[in-house]
Amino acid sequence: MSDPYFQQLFAERIGGANYGKGTEIYKFEKIKRAKRKALAEHPERRLIDFGIGENDEMAPESVRRVMAQEIGKPENRGYADNGIQAFKDAAARFMKRTLGVDLDAETEVNHSIGSKPALAMLPACFINPGDVTLMTVPGYPVAGTHTKYYGGEVHRLPLRAENGFFPDLDGIPPDILRRAKLLVLNYPNSPTGVVATRDFYQRVIDFARKHRIVIVQDAAHILLTYEGSPLSFLSVPGAKDVGVEVHSLSKGFHMIGWRIGWVCGNARIVRAFADVKDNCDSGQFIAIQKAAAAALDNDDIPRQVKTKYERRLRKLVETLHRCGFECRMPGGTYFLYARAPRGVRGGPGFETAEAASQYLITEQSISTVPWDDAGPYLRFSVTYEAASEADEDALMAETESRLKGLGLMF
Ligand SMILES: Cc1ncc(COP(=O)(O)O)c(C=O)c1O
Secondary structure (H helix, E strand, C coil), rough: CCCCCCHHHHHHHHHHHHHCCCCCCCCCCCCCCHHHHHHHHHHCCCECCCCCCCCCCCHHHHHHHHHHHHCCCHHCCCCCCCCCCHHHHHHHHHHHHHHHHCCCCCEEEEEECHHHHHHHHHHHHCCCCCEEEEECCCCCCCHHHHHHHCCCCEEEEECCCCHCCCHHHHCCCHHHHHEECCCCCCCCECCCCCCCCHHHHHHHHHHEEEEEEEEEEEEECCEEEEEEECCHHHHHHHHHHEEEEEEEECCCCCCCCHHEEEEECCHHHHHHHHHHCCCCCCCCCHHHHHHHHHHHCHHHHHHHHHHHHHHHHHHHHHHHCCCCCCCCCEECCCEEEEEEECCECCCCCCHHHHHHHHHHHHHHHHEEEEEEECCCCEEECCCCCCCCCHHHHHHHHHHHHHHHCEEEEE
């Protein structure tokens, strides 16, 4: 097929004239293909899917009821721009009640259509060509991608077991530090499952002040905190002077597809975000904002979500232990991050987590997400579908039997 006349016009940021011609297959596409192949070749074997990073339930009935009512109201029909005050107020109440953070709901909170677009837009507030965003890896790459779109650079801070899966802020080269404008953190951390400490956040604040860097803390998983109480960056003195925290109703309220979250913290940064956002979208549907406000006022919802995923994670940790994996109960998120097996007794060795992950799906229809950015690890998500606790137990028993049958070496 010949190229369209505009082939030469694609921007370099998405591949320039080569856009659409690459043959490289990305990780999540490889996983999808491997799942399809396993299902086709072994229709008799149930796919055990630890690969999905999405809640397995609908939003609670009470939230859907508010939504149904609000959809019918004419006053909710229009552009929402930078959001309705009722949502900001609910977010501020939630931040105070659940996380002990005081916010001015008018100036220190702004809604977003989920946290993903917020992370995509924040670099627009700060990054000029040549500027640097510091990003932890493995992690959620969206802010880094947009940093590069604006001509900036990403400096990767590996999260390694020997550092407790915290970034080594003291090891950043001086040239990078001079050009760094943003540090993007994510705790509870996806995929490692580690939760932050007050001490770490205090060091981050000192670091930000010393090097004049803005902090963006992605708290998408904060309500899935099992170790201690959920800890907001903004609850640490001084945090509001150096950055913002990005929140979401996706994970903690089973509202993944509803697309609603917020940016909060430093008023000047929140305003810059709102200005950029105002030039990108016209706000989330007001009915969704109102339903989300009702959800934020109902503490039972996140409590139930957390209880469910905590229970499932504990079962998975025990199961994987019995199969030889070295792993511990994560402090947060619905992910278990376990060192990948090195190979199989009398079978292949695995150079990478990706090779191990491919082997598990091919041989036993067990889907995982491999991470090789900072050592070979597999991410198991407990968002699999199981209607009852008995079904969860049956799934764990089946997982154990399949994994034990493989003779994995660690
Ligand atoms: C660490 C992290 N941040 C942000 C997001 C985006 O979530 P949402 O846009 O649904 O709020 C995700 C979703 O997977 C995530 O894992």
